[in-house]
Amino acid sequence: MFVSKDLSVNEKNHLVIGKNDTVELAKEFGTPLYVIDEDLFRENCRVYKNAMDKYYGGNGLVLYANKALCSKYTCRVVKEEGLGIDVVSGGELYTAIKADFPMDKVYFHGNNKTVDEIRMAVENRVGTIIVDNIYELEKLNEIATEAGIVQNIMFRIKPGVDAHTHSFIQTGQIDSKFGVALENGEAFEICKIANEMSGVKVDGVHCHIGSQIFDIEPFNKAAQVMMDFIGDLKDKLGMEVGKLNLGGGYGIMYTENDDPVPYDEYIQHVSEVVKEAAARRNVKLPFILMEPGRSLIAPAGITLYTVGGIKDIKNVRKYVSVDGGMGDNPRYILYESEYAAAVANKAGNEPCEKVTVAGKCCESGDLLLKDVMLPEIEVGDTLAVLATGAYNYSMASNYNRIPRPAMVAVSNGEAKVVIKRETYEDLIRNDL
Numbered sequence: 001m002f003v004s005k006d007l008s009v010n011e012k013n014h015l016v017i018g019k020n021d022t023v024e025l026a027k028e029f030g031t032p033l034y035v036i037d038e039d040l041f042r043e044n045c046r047v048y049k050n051a052m053d054k055y056y057g058g059n060g061l062v063l064y065a066n067k068a069l070c071s072k073y074t075c076r077v078v079k080e081e082g083l084g085i086d087v088v089s090g091g092e093l094y095t096a097i098k099a100d101f102p103m104d105k106v107y108f109h110g111n112n113k114t115v116d117e118i119r120m121a122v123e124n125r126v127g128t129i130i131v132d133n134i135y136e137l138e139k140l141n142e143i144a145t146e147a148g149i150v151q152n153i154m155f156r157i158k159p160g161v162d163a164h165t166h167s168f169i170q171t172g173q174i175d176s177k178f179g180v181a182l183e184n185g186e187a188f189e190i191c192k193i194a195n196e197m198s199g200v201k202v203d204g205v206h207c208h209i210g211s212q213i214f215d216i217e218p219f220n221k222a223a224q225v226m227m228d229f230i231g232d233l234k235d236k237l238g239m240e241v242g243k244l245n246l247g248g249g250y251g252i253m254y255t256e257n258d259d260p261v262p263y264d265e266y267i268q269h270v271s272e273v274v275k276e277a278a279a280r281r282n283v284k285l286p287f288i289l290m291e292p293g294r295s296l297i298a299p300a301g302i303t304l305y306t307v308g309g310i311k312d313i314k315n316v317r318k319y320v321s322v323d324g325g326m327g328d329n330p331r332y333i334l335y336e337s338e339y340a341a342a343v344a345n346k347a348g349n350e351p352c353e354k355v356t357v358a359g360k361c362c363e364s365g366d367l368l369l370k371d372v373m374l375p376e377i378e379v380g381d382t383l384a385v386l387a388t389g390a391y392n393y394s395m396a397s398n399y400n401r402i403p404r405p406a407m408v409a410v411s412n413g414e415a416k417v418v419i420k421r422e423t424y425e426d427l428i429r430n431d432l
């Protein structure tokens with residue numbers, strides 16, 4: 001009955017996550033509350049890792065795209081699972097440093113890294129920097145040369161592949177702010193320039209075609225195009241790049257309308273494409289990197305809210321307001337994203353009425369769910385919004401000066417706070 005097979009209902013008719021009663025969690029830690037099922041998060045890491053071993057002889061590394069949910073806690077879990085991470089800002093890098101993440105397994109992305117961020121990455125010996133553009137390449141070469149090191153880099157390439165997803169999260173086409181394009185020769189040119197530089201070594205090429213993608217085909221197509229590019233670099237420049245980073249973007253189930261492909265299937269298919277292309281183009285089999293973010297953490301997260309005012313506007317709509325909203329989950333207001341939900345304290349009841357769940361911010365677009373069927377809902381109920389592990393906390397804001405919620409991780413019946421709830425004092429900390 002729930003989108004996630006890892007949620008269940010106990011004898012009190014309460015929703016259960018990771019053997020924890022969510023109503024008890026709400027009572028103990030307060031609401032709104034982010035809850036992460038750590039066992040599921042770890043299991044998801046293993047699905048990718050095992051598939052890389054099984055289908056590609058382990059000749060690869062899975063990176064957790066940290067931006068999906070970045071914290072010292074997630075860095076620690078990912079490190080324990082043997083994955084690498086990708087970071088996209090100095091702040092994410094700082095978090096990884098403070099979590100003692102092995103720097104050789106850090107990949108630094110971003111379409112406009114500042115000079116300070118590039119310097120920070122070089123000084124901390126970040127394993128690989130994914131260079132976005134020529135300006136960044138020149139800056140990086142300067143900084144690395146000054147520091148007396150040769151920095152491993154990859155280039156962010158736009159493979160020209162159309163991923164069928166929301167235009168805001170489509171990134172593989174030529175009209176994108178990310179990376180350099182193949183079709184106008186820009187990508188080839190930048191590799192040629194970097195090949196002559198002494199402060200950088202072109203270690204691989206990277207692409208990321210978008211997010212929340214359900215088809216295997218665009219990923220296969222991207223892998224094909226990228227392998228041909230690797231072939232061209234070898235044939236025309238004598239450059240051998242040993243790594244192929246295929247990005248992330250694997251879709252997850254938010255509602256029953258979503259039908260994701262099992263994640264190991266992506267690796268299975270892409271492995272075949274890469275092996276075939278390597279043979280055809282007579283290049284070495286590359287070391288493969290993948291960067292799932294959403295699919296590792298989103299399904300493992302839920303958010304618990306307390307229901308406040310209910311407005312039944314006859315023949316119009318029934319609004320149910322909760323004690324959070326766009327501050328802790330801005331995805332509806334950004335993309336009109338859809339979610340599934342449960343009334344945690346009557347989780348087994350049949351859905352019987354159509355409601356719209358609104359947040360408490362001063363925006364009419366501050367909704368969490370629009371026109372969803374739920375069991376009869378009353379003031380004081382605990383509402384659980386499902387699959388909120390990715391792009392919720394990491395996109396959260398303090399709009400209306402609402403403190404960010406706490407986050408607890410649950411595992412085998414145990415719950416621990418991994419991010420403290422913000423206080424009002426936190427909100428004014430930097431006010432002078």
Ligand SMILES: *Cc1c(COP(=O)(O)O)cnc(C)c1O
Pocket residue numbers: 065067068086109208210211212247248249250291292293294295390
């Ligand atoms: C956002 C992003 C990812 C992760 O995307 P998901 O859809 O969360 O899997 C991976 N790589 C890059 C470069 C990204 O920008």
